[in-house]
Amino acid sequence: MNVIVIGAQWGDEGKGKVVDIYSAKAEYIVRYQGGNNAGHTLVVNGKKTILHLIPSGILHPGKVCIIANGVVFDPTVFFEEVESLHQSKAFGTALPNEVIRVSERAHVILPYHRTLDRLREEYAAKGAGKIGTTVRGIGPAYEDKAARRGIQVIDLLRPELLRTKLERAIEEKNILLKHHFKAPLIELNPLYEEGLKLGEKLKPFVSNVRALLQEALRGQRPILFEGAQGTLLDVDHGTYPYVTSSNTVAGGAMTGSGLGLNIKAKVIGISKAYTTRVGTGPFPTEIEKTEKETAERIRSVGAEFGATTGRPRRTGWLDLVALKYAVEVNGLDGIALMKADVLNGFDFIKVCTAYRLGGTTLYDLPSSIEDLERVEPAYEVIPGWLSYDQSQTKHREDLPSELRDYMRMIEDYLGVPIVLMSTGPGRDETLIFSDPFGQ
Ligand code: GDP
Numbered sequence: 001m002n003v004i005v006i007g008a009q010w011g012d013e014g015k016g017k018v019v020d021i022y023s024a025k026a027e028y029i030v031r032y033q034g035g036n037n038a039g040h041t042l043v044v045n046g047k048k049t050i051l052h053l054i055p056s057g058i059l060h061p062g063k064v065c066i067i068a069n070g071v072v073f074d075p076t077v078f079f080e081e082v083e084s085l086h087q088s089k090a091f092g093t094a095l096p097n098e099v100i101r102v103s104e105r106a107h108v109i110l111p112y113h114r115t116l117d118r119l120r121e122e123y124a125a126k127g128a129g130k131i132g133t134t135v136r137g138i139g140p141a142y143e144d145k146a147a148r149r150g151i152q153v154i155d156l157l158r159p160e161l162l163r164t165k166l167e168r169a170i171e172e173k174n175i176l177l178k179h180h181f182k183a184p185l186i187e188l189n190p191l192y193e194e195g196l197k198l199g200e201k202l203k204p205f206v207s208n209v210r211a212l213l214q215e216a217l218r219g220q221r222p223i224l225f226e227g228a229q230g231t232l233l234d235v236d237h238g239t240y241p242y243v244t245s246s247n248t249v250a251g252g253a254m255t256g257s258g259l260g261l262n263i264k265a266k267v268i269g270i271s272k273a274y275t276t277r278v279g280t281g282p283f284p285t286e287i288e289k290t291e292k293e294t295a296e297r298i299r300s301v302g303a304e305f306g307a308t309t310g311r312p313r314r315t316g317w318l319d320l321v322a323l324k325y326a327v328e329v330n331g332l333d334g335i336a337l338m339k340a341d342v343l344n345g346f347d348f349i350k351v352c353t354a355y356r357l358g359g360t361t362l363y364d365l366p367s368s369i370e371d372l373e374r375v376e377p378a379y380e381v382i383p384g385w386l387s388y389d390q391s392q393t394k395h396r397e398d399l400p401s402e403l404r405d406y407m408r409m410i411e412d413y414l415g416v417p418i419v420l421m422s423t424g425p426g427r428d429e430t431l432i433f434s435d436p437f438g439q
Pocket of ligand 1: 302338342
């Protein structure tokens with residue numbers, strides 16, 4: 001069996017921890033969408049490493065970590081991460097290019113993508129249209145991919161083609177830079193020279209990843225697909241336009257890695273026991289204004305600050321309407337419920353089970369974000385639970401009864417089981433109810 005790990009909310013659900021746990025069972029770990037806008041904090045041999053691009057499975061010796069075609073790939077960031085992992089001896093006796101493979105077809109983030117991302121956000125900040133991107137060039141690189149003027153990894157290895165492709169890629173951008181942003185123009189020659197250098201350095205890592213994964217499937221080698229961001233940030237199914245530029249839903253694992261729908265995979269959605277969101281956009285169960293103290297308590301206990309930017313995350317109660325939507329658009333087989341410990345000691349917990357809009361009750365996400373901005377969450381209020389000794393809690397029956405009731409309510413509403421429950425950041429603070437690889 002193979003496993004696809006998906007963020008079931010707005011990202012930051014704790015995918016890193018679940019991927020780390022599931023990696024032990026997998027032989028291949030695949031990033032298939034997004035770019036270096038994901039962020040996982042890992043501690044290797046006592047040294048903290050933040051990975052944005054290389055799959056977190058790299059911490060498990062003997063695994064093959066793959067950056068597949070659906071990713072937009074920043075070579076500069078990639079080499080920084082390889083270097084940092086090398087310094088912390090994460091590769092052991094293996095060579096980095098023996099354990100990391102990069103798809104020939106992945107699109108490359110070039111310096112002008114980052115420049116455009118930044119200029120756009122600065123420009124938008126003057127008006128009302130700021131998306132709150134990570135300004136790493138992800139969006140502009142995906143735009144070029146869709147506009148058929150992207151540069152793929154394989155192009156960096158073909159000097160004779162690269163120049164022509166770059167020339168075509170920057171033509172329109174220079175018009176935009178000159179007339180719209182009044183910013184310095186992109187110069188072809190230094191860009192080309194840099195591209196060639198990066199290509200040469202990248203060569204040992206580049207591979208036909210699709211064929212490699214097909215081979216793995218034939219050999220029944222377990223594959224773990226590591227989703228980045230979250231369902232509600234999907235470019236098609238998220239709260240558009242406050243979304244990321246790729247398909248974060250489970251279907252993205254197939255298009256982003258070149259495998260077909262006949263692969264046997266369990267899809268596990270990662271959700272916190274509450275909800276957070278970074279940046280702008282609708283968030284029905286947000287409690288910043290109405291329940292300020294609770295919002296602050298969740299933020300400080302849950303350390304809800306951006307891993308890279310330090311930005312405080314917006315916080316709110318669990319939204320079962322949105323989570324049910326995630327179950328449907330991803331075809332989730334199970335939920336990993338994270339950070340339940342953050343809600344320890346609350347007298348009561350609120351859970352959103354429907355939205356009210358005008359005089360009507362909704363059980364599904366409205367398609368228009370203007371409507372989603374206006375919905376009022378309908379809450380069920382349930383008793384909270386006291387703190388308990390997490391390290392001594394090994395089975396579901398050991399959890400406080402109120403927490404078990406909360407879990408049952410979530411499962412009944414969603415119609416899928418909670419397969420894993422996280423009660424703290426540590427590996428051992430995890431209850432595993434069933435193993436998706438073993439089914
Ligand atoms: P990701 O991007 O989805 O992997 O999420 P992040 O890595 O940004 O956020 C997860 C953060 O929460 C990390 O700092 C984890 O160590 C921490 N974390 C994960 N699970 C738990 C949990 O069950 N309880 C607590 N208190 N922290 C957790």
